[in-house]
Amino acid sequence: QVQLQESGPGLVKPSQTLSLTCSVPSGSIRSGNHFWTWIRQPAGKRLEWVGRLFTTGSTDYNPSLKSRVTISGDTSKNQFSLELSSVTAADTAVYYCARERRWVGAFDMWGQGTMVTVSS
Amino acid sequence: DIQMTQSPSSLSASVGDRVTITCQTTQDINTYLNWYQQRPGKAPKLLIYDASKLETGVPSRFSGSGSGTGFIFTISSLQPEDFATYYCQQYRNLPLTFGGGTKVDIK
Numbered sequence A: 001q002v003q004l005q006e007s008g009p010g011l012v013k014p015s016q017t018l019s020l021t022c023s024v025p026s027g028s029i030r031s032g033n034h035f036w037t038w039i040r041q042p043a044g045k046r047l048e049w050v051g052r053l054f055t056t057g058s059t060d061y062n063p064s065l066k067s068r069v070t071i072s073g074d075t076s077k078n079q080f081s082l083e084l085s086s087v088t089a090a091d092t093a094v095y096y097c098a099r100e101r102r103w104v105g106a107f108d109m110w111g112q113g114t115m116v117t118v119s120s
Numbered sequence B: 001d002i003q004m005t006q007s008p009s010s011l012s013a014s015v016g017d018r019v020t021i022t023c024q025t026t027q028d029i030n031t032y033l034n035w036y037q038q039r040p041g042k043a044p045k046l047l048i049y050d051a052s053k054l055e056t057g058v059p060s061r062f063s064g065s066g067s068g069t070g071f072i073f074t075i076s077s078l079q080p081e082d083f084a085t086y087y088c089q090q091y092r093n094l095p096l097t098f099g100g101g102t103k104v105d106i107k
Helices: none
Strands: A002-007 A018-023 A034-041 A048-053 A059-061 A069-074 A079-084 A093-101 A106-111 A114-118 B004-007 B010-013 B019-025 B033-038 B045-049 B062-067 B070-075 B085-090 B102-106
Touching: A002 A093, A018 A034, A018 A093, A018 A114, A034 A069, A048 A069, A048 A079, A048 A093, A059 A069, A079 A093, A106 B033, A106 B045, B004 B085, B010 B019, B019 B085, B033 B062, B045 B062, B070 B085
Parallel strands: A002 A106, B010 B102
Antiparallel strands: A002 A018, A018 A079, A034 A048, A034 A093, A048 A059, A069 A079, A093 A106, A093 A114, B004 B019, B019 B070, B033 B045, B033 B085, B062 B070, B085 B102
């Protein structure tokens, strides 16, 4: 089931920038049938959609995070990345990358998740 | 944002039981709703999309129904591997949003 792979620091200091990368199966990031998405889940809480990237480079972000989020892609490396600036303890969560099937908004492929803690 | 309310938030059931979970939304979302299963420490797994369509490879004991603002997810005969947390998710509007989850544990 798990075919995506997140990587990045597990600990980030408050006010700094959280940076994560997701590696996807070769060539997939060019697919016009999918969005490439970041989702997070604080401990014991519901899943929260962070934002997504389309093959054209266009992005959509959760308005609650929009001023702090950047999602970008690197087709040469088959990767896409998340940057979240000015982090606080409220950004502590498991971060998942996922593939969203276009037209049905369904996340049909996920990474295993990576825990990111914001603490000094 | 479209708010998603699942009920119950948790339930206890036995192997073989029929389990039903509901999801209500604050706006009409047609059938733009998906269901996921999440086992502890694992990523969610897509079970149902577009309210009632079974994802490839998912057992037929899982089903979904509903449209508009009210949806139902059913496990017809609970199996040991089904003890997990289940989430609904809408894709009618951005931001995409999830329900609060229903934890199914062993009675």
